[in-house]
Amino acid sequence: MPKPYPEEFRQDVVRVARNRGPGVTVEQVAADFGVHAMTLWKWMRRADVDEGTKSGTSSQESAELREARRRIKLLEQENEVLRRAAAYLSQANLPKRIYPLVKELAADGMPVTVTCRVLKLARAPYYRWLDQPVAEAVLAEAYRANALFDAHREDPEFGYRFLADEARSIGAVMADRTAWRICRDRWWSVFGKKRGRTKKAGPPVHDDLVHRDFTATGPNRLWLTDITEHATGEGKLYLCAIKDVFSKRIVGYSIDARMKSRLVVAALDNAVARRESVAGCILHSDRGSQFRSRKLVRALDRHRMAGSIGRVGAAGDNAAMESFFSLLQKNVLDRRQWSTRQELRIAIVTWIERTYHRHRRQASLGRLSPVEFETVMTTPALQAP
Numbered sequence: 001m002p003k004p005y006p007e008e009f010r011q012d013v014v015r016v017a018r019n020r021g022p023g024v025t026v027e028q029v030a031a032d033f034g035v036h037a038m039t040l041w042k043w044m045r046r047a048d049v050d051e052g053t054k055s056g057t058s059s060q061e062s063a064e065l066r067e068a069r070r071r072i073k074l075l076e077q078e079n080e081v082l083r084r085a086a087a088y089l090s091q092a093n094l095p096k097r098i099y100p101l102v103k104e105l106a107a108d109g110m111p112v113t114v115t116c117r118v119l120k121l122a123r124a125p126y127y128r129w130l131d132q133p134v135a136e137a138v139l140a141e142a143y144r145a146n147a148l149f150d151a152h153r154e155d156p157e158f159g160y161r162f163l164a165d166e167a168r169s170i171g172a173v174m175a176d177r178t179a180w181r182i183c184r185d186r187w188w189s190v191f192g193k194k195r196g197r198t199k200k201a202g203p204p205v206h207d208d209l210v211h212r213d214f215t216a217t218g219p220n221r222l223w224l225t226d227i228t229e230h231a232t233g234e235g236k237l238y239l240c241a242i243k244d245v246f247s248k249r250i251v252g253y254s255i256d257a258r259m260k261s262r263l264v265v266a267a268l269d270n271a272v273a274r275r276e277s278v279a280g281c282i283l284h285s286d287r288g289s290q291f292r293s294r295k296l297v298r299a300l301d302r303h304r305m306a307g308s309i310g311r312v313g314a315a316g317d318n319a320a321m322e323s324f325f326s327l328l329q330k331n332v333l334d335r336r337q338w339s340t341r342q343e344l345r346i347a348i349v350t351w352i353e354r355t356y357h358r359h360r361r362q363a364s365l366g367r368l369s370p371v372e373f374e375t376v377m378t379t380p381a382l383q384a385p
Contacts, residue, residue: 005035006270008254012349013040014047019346032354034371077110081118099129122146145182147172152183160184205292206307210284214320216246219378220281223251224321225267227259227290228328233339239348240267240290242283243324247377248362249370250324250352251275255345261293268296272303284308286318327356 017029017040030040049056088101102115116123125142144167151158151166158166164179216222222245229238240263241253252271256263272278283300285291287309300307310318332351338344357371365373 004273006252006273008266008270009274010043011047012255012345014043015342015346016350017044032350032358034353034357074114077114078118081105081110081115085119099126102126103130141182144172144174144178148179148182205297206309208284208310209282209306209308210310212319214245216244219244219246219374220275220278221246223271223281223283224318225264225283225285225291226318226321226325227263227288228325229259230333230338230344232341232344233337234341237338237341237344238263239328240264241321241324241352242267242271243321245320247370247374248324248365249357249374253349253352255348257341259290261290261295264290264293265295265299268299268303279304280306282306282308284310284318286310328352331355 013029013033013035016033017026020026020029026040026044027037030037033040045054046059048054050058050060052058084105085098085101098119098121102112102119102121105115106112112123112126115121116126122142128138147167147170148160148163151163154166160180160183161176163183164174164176167174167179210222214222214224223242224245225240225242227238227240229236231237235257237255237257238259239253239255241250243249244251251274252267252269254263254266254270256266268283283305285308290296291307291309297307328348328351332347333344338347358369361367361369362373368376
């Protein structure tokens with residue numbers, strides 16, 4: 001069963017179809033973007049329903065209905081946990097141990113996450129108790145961490161010394177050094193890290209696995225990514241694109257009015273959704289904060305991909321991606337003044353999907369376009385939709 005198209009890609013295709021020029025049919029737009037004409041018509045009808053121009057159940061209403069059903073089920077589970085816990089704790093002849101109750105509820109099909117949240121328990125100690133007895137040192141560390149966490153939750157501006165004082169006041173004895181060791185990877189004061197006048201690049205979260213060798217023996221072996229921006233009459237518009245070194249194709253992109261880590265994660269998710277096998281693929285970038293974010297690291301782990309980051313101030317470490325942005329700058333961004341973000345967005349996605357992918361021949365690809373090169377050099381199972 002083919003993978004669904006990314007939602008952002010669907011919206012872009014619908015925008016282009018609605019803003020098509022005279023004489024351009026929906027079928028031609030669908031062919032330019034590599035989708036079936038009937039599929040595009042369905043996307044356009046769905047967009048009309050979502051915007052209220054046609055009757056029907058919108059995507060938002062469907063999502064709200066699913067969310068309501070999920071919340072009702074969750075409330076029923078939470079009520080069942082409270083009922084069972086009240087009955088269990090009211091028995092005077094039994095020791096008041098909560099973990100056996102959690103295990104009993106789990107055996108009856110109750111999610112451990114729901115039970116622990118309702119009973120205000122940490123899941124990690126429960127699973128350790130379930131596997132084997134807890135060592136005294138680990139138990140003491142957990143008590144200290146819980147005390148520090150409670151103090152940090154109450155006063156996020158406190159540093160580790162103040163947190164240690166608060167923890168000691170409730171009986172969790174520890175040295176300041178111990179509190180620092182526990183807090184260093186978890187909780188910091190919201191005022192603890194002072195900002196300087198100049199922004200320095202942070203430490204890399206990955207090694208440089210590319211070393212300026214922008215070659216690949218097949219698709220989905222090495223991807224490059226970067227972010228570019230351009231001004232419009234409504235403000236800046238940011239584009240994060242991901243390029244496959246093998247075919248020079250832009251396998252995924254995301255466009256937004258803000259340059260946050262979610263922009264990069266959305267571009268990566270869109271790229272993975274349009275490709276078949278990405279396990280082991282390397283994603284190379286510069287040392288920007290968006291590419292060092294925890295969200296992107298978790299996304300790479302989720303897709304079983306490897307991250308790679310270049311050096312500070314070394315533009316050549318990501319030169320192959322900069323060359324694409326240079327083409328985009330000359331062919332789209334600098335051609336005219338853009339009054340709205342949507343106007344520029346349509347122009348960008350049209351140039352990428354129609355011109356760059358299907359009509360712009362490249363010497364390094366044997367005078368083929370990226371789509372033609374993938375069609376010739378890969379099997380149908382590896383081709384992007």
